Amino acid sequence: MMLHELSIHRAHVLLRQKEISSRELTRALLDRVGALEDRVGAFITLLEEQAMEQAEDADHSISKGKLTPLTGIPLAIKDLICTKGIRTTCASKILENFIPPYDATVMERLNSAGAILIGKANMDEFAMGSSTENSRMKITCNPWDLTRIPGGSSGGPAAAVAADMCLGALGSDTGGSIRQPASHCGVVGMKPTYGRVSRFGLVAFASSLDQIGPLTKDVTDSALLMNVIAGFDPADSTSVPEDVPDYTRYLTPDLEGLTIGVPREYSEVPSDNATQGVDPEVAGAVEKALEKLEALGARRVEISLPHTEYAVAVYYVIAPSEASSNLARYDGVKYGFRSREADDLMEMYRDTRSSGFGPEVQRRIILGTYSLSSGYYDAYYKKASQVRTMIIDDFNQAFKTCDVIVSPVAPTPAFRIGEKTDDPLRMYLSDIFTLSANLAGIPAMSVPCGFSSTGLPIGLQLMGKHFDEGLLFRAAYGFEQATDFHKRKPELAA
């Protein structure tokens, strides 16, 4: 096996046994990036020199017998997680030259664990998008078919993991931005419970929905990264002071006693012009996965989430509303891009924001400002926040009769680059299965569960109760160990 093909846990064993050095491993990954980046386009900033220095430090620690499961492990970080002294762009012109004076809490944790940062990965501008086509830096291509999108908004991290350009990555998920690209790129993606992982240093999109989480080659690696990044942080006022278990304890192949809920409404996703319904190959792969879970000892029950059909509408009021407020801070004064054209302050604000933000970001700011504006607040923002309560109640009811809810991640495999760019609503509707978990704050993950006839990966979504990431890991691990979808690799001759 080539070094770049290793999982985090396999690489850790080799590092511990001193069969490889972190320098060799990091060099191998950087060479892999060098060979593929032109075609895949996963990174905004590469940190070759710094990564090799970190690898040297890691080797030094290892030689003294000091290592954590992440010591010497090269990772990629989505470019909206602040890295001290390293440009953090959010794939936006407005933050093109922003160099954070501090590290996000998750970065501090990864650094203390001895992980190596090889680069900042591409994304949709401000994490707004489902295809990474809204990046103002570059296009990222799906490693399984370079004419297709990698998903979004964490398209860079997902593509980098799938193409073996890093051993694992951190992304962020506001409406599916970890799970959907994980599904499209055939990797494992975990969106933790809201409040489980500190958002301090995560550039804010929609503060009541955003969570940071791992994208990895397998479920074990996901649990290992969660062990490091999860936990209370006084710097994040919405961080939850709950104990974090050792997630690797849940990695047992036995699913006996587990009840899997299948939402009736998810098979009734409307098949109109806009959504085209669920692709039969996706539906087939999910059904086969359910049969596999049953064969492993899980019990399947039908559940109901009656307000599913409203999730997209609720989300596309709440997320843009919060975004319009969060993005008010980009005024060209304290940091970031400033337009030099203007003569007075008001004109400077307008010029800066209009040329600094791309079209999708401006669309969402306008939509959010409209929803929050006088005369429309009750009809849009308040109404959506009430229906959000009903969606949360649906989940509370459903979890009385099941432990884990299973569904597709995305209605179709990865679509072609350019296919949906001129129709934002159609793009939004493809988020139907992932948005609810953010609205309800529950943990959810994507695990590979099949391939389309054209060889594109298909992901299975598992959703759990608040703070029940462990049970998701158990179900996902059991499924993974009984299948070999995660072992397949895209054909990318280096």
Add this chain to the structure above:
Amino acid sequence: MKITKEEVIHVADLARLDMGEEAIDGFADQIGNILTYVDTLKQVDTTDVDATTHAISLSNVFREDEEKTPIARDAAQANAPEKEDGLFLVPKVIDG
């Protein structure tokens, strides 16, 4: 729900955005389509339903009021497009 060009201009102004003439028509159509879709929420009876702003119930978390060193001013201002003597510079606000 249709949204007029004038409404888009008004909301853009509130958000300190300056849409180009040619962009406005496209934006008005797209946002109109999205709002029409969002209007499906009107079908839901939300009488007596509380609004959710936060999915996890949190009570206030207190900590000791301890003195800490914040980020140094120079570091905090390092990204400012224009600065002078520890202050942020902006274009003039008042005439005269």
